[in-house]
Every structure is written in C-alpha cells, then in structure tokens.
C-alpha cells in the first residue's frame with residue numbers, strides 16, 4: 001500500500017512538469033469521488049484534512065474512510081496531509097493519527113514567529129517520518145477559520161523571494177505555500193484572475209529545489225455556478241482561477257502541489273440542488289449524494305488534466321520504492 005509522504009511525489013513533480021492534486025476530504029462520497037477519478041487517470045494524490053473536517057466528521061471516521069480508499073486502490077500513491085494546521089498540538093494529534101504530511105500555517109503571524117513555529121513543527125515531524133508544508137505571504141479570501149486579505153490588497157502581501165530563501169534555510173521546511181495572487185473560496189476576483197507568474201519564477205530562483213504549493217486555486221467552474229443559480233441557489237459573481245492558468249503555473253513555472261477544496265463543494269452542491277429541483281419527491285440520500293459523487297469524479301478527472309498528473313502514479317510509486325521511505329511510525333503498530 002503506497003501510503004507515502006509527499007517527497008517521492010515532489011521529487012518527480014519538481015522538474016517533471018506536473019503537480020499533485022491535494023483534495024480536501026470531509027465525508028465518504030467526496031473521498032470516493034476523488035479516489036475514483038485518480039484511479040481512472042492513474043494520478044498520484046494527496047488527501048487533505050482540515051481542522052474543520054476533523055471537527056465535522058470525527059477523525060476516527062475519516063481515518064477509516066481513508067484507510068478504505070488506500071485498500072481499494074493499492075496501486076495509487078497517496079499522501080495524507082493536514083491542511084492549514086495552526087498549532088503544535090494539532091500537528092501532534094495528526095502525527096498520532098497516521099498523517100504522512102502536515103501543514104503549519106504561521107503566515108498570519110509576524111515573520112519571526114512564523115519561522116519559530118515552523119522550525120519547531122519541522123523538528124517534531126521529521127523524526128516521525130512526516131514532512132512539513134508552511135506558508136509565507138498572505139492569500140486573499142476566506143476558508144473555514146483561515147481569513148485572508150481583501151481582494152484589492154492581495155498584491156501587497158505576495159511572498160517575498162528573498163524572505164522565502166531565508167525562511168527555507170532557517171526552518172528546513174519541505175515545501176512552501178506561496179501567495180501569488182490567489183484567494184481561498186468561491187469569490188476570488190472582482191475582475192479576471194491574475195496570477196503573479198513572475199513571482200513564482202523569482203521564488204524558484206531564490207529557492208532552487210524547494211517544492212512550491214498553490215492554495216486558493218479552485219477554478220469555480222461556471223457550469224456549477226450556473227446549476228446552483230438555476231436551481232434556487234444564489235452565488236452571483238463567483239469567480240476562480242481558470243484551468244489554463246493553473247496548467248501554466250504547473251507546466252511552465254514548476255508548482256508541485258495544487259489544493260482543491262471549493263470546486264469539490266461546488267460540484268456536490270450543484271448536483272444535489274439539481275436533483276432536489278428536478279425531482280421534488282426524491283428523498284433517498286443515495287439518489288442525490290450519488291449524482292453528487294459522480295459530478296466530483298468528472299470534475300476531478302478534468303482537474304488532473306490541468307495538473308498534468310495523468311499517468312504519473314506508477315513513476316511516483318517507483319520513486320517511493322527507490323527512496324525506501326519507511327512508513328510513518330503509526331502504521332508499524
């Protein structure tokens with residue numbers, strides 16, 4: 001069962017012209033939709049769990065849902081990642097829950113605090129065989145408890161390339177989420193999306209070898225927004241990052257991991273709304289969660305094309321075997 005850290009994935013993604021999709025899981029249907037899509041496209045994947053997901057679903061349930069996904073697809077390289085960890089206590093809980101990767105997000109703290117917190121997490125996670133993602137710069141938008149800057153201020157808080165170099169050197173972090181003009185949530189931009197590609201390029205130059213991560217990069221597909229608005233919803237002016245821009249960031253600029261959460265929510269919600277509106281007598285949850293799950297499969301398959309990760313699963317498994325990466329201590333129990 002190739003449950004692994006993100007290292008074998010990023011080793012290949014770094015100069016392989018693809019990125020690994022990191023998908024937020026909150027329940028069984030979402031997890032099944034993601035894993036089916038990745039199996040169909042033979043893509044490596046990261047299943048990520050936020051603090052909110054732990055609270056909503058109960059970690060014990062999530063752990064077993066994920067274990068089932070891993071068991072069902074032993075051929076797929078999978079990493080289990082904490083999304084937006086905010087405290088050492090949460091990180092330690094995840095180390096005990098079998099995560100292979102954790103994010104510590106100190107981006108809202110003063111720089112020195114971010115360095116200190118991240119370095120401490122790295123010192124705790126590495127001996128447990130777990131890798132660490134951190135964040136530098138501030139994103140826009142809002143995601144659960146993570147509140148960013150206003151859309152018009154995003155440019156002021158882009159990641160500074162020299163600071164990134166200093167941060168990496170002092171924390172020994174394994175990957176870095178950067179602020180390049182993206183925003184969390186479904187309302188990312190007032191006008192058209194604008195990613196600071198030159199900023200990615202500069203950070204790649206100051207930090208050669210450091211895998212970069214894009215948050216706030218959901219595409220907010222118009223088809224889902226249209227369905228939601230058609231069938232009783234109200235999401236005017238929702239706007240995301242076009243998939244062509246994600247493709248460019250990944251294939252031309254070397255971004256290694258792209259987080260996807262909002263698009264999963266939109267796909268599920270759009271389909272459920274459609275069923276409720278077109279079949280008002282339907283009351284079997286399988287008959288609306290099922291189509292929702294199918295919508296996730298279709299959306300994720302298209303996303304994997306945008307990430308250029310189609311067909312990369314086997315090579316990642318080979319890299320994992322080559323590294324001889326031990327399983328996190330949790331799995332040796």
Ligand SMILES: [Zn+2]
Nearest residue numbers: 143215216259
């Ligand atoms: Zn995020």
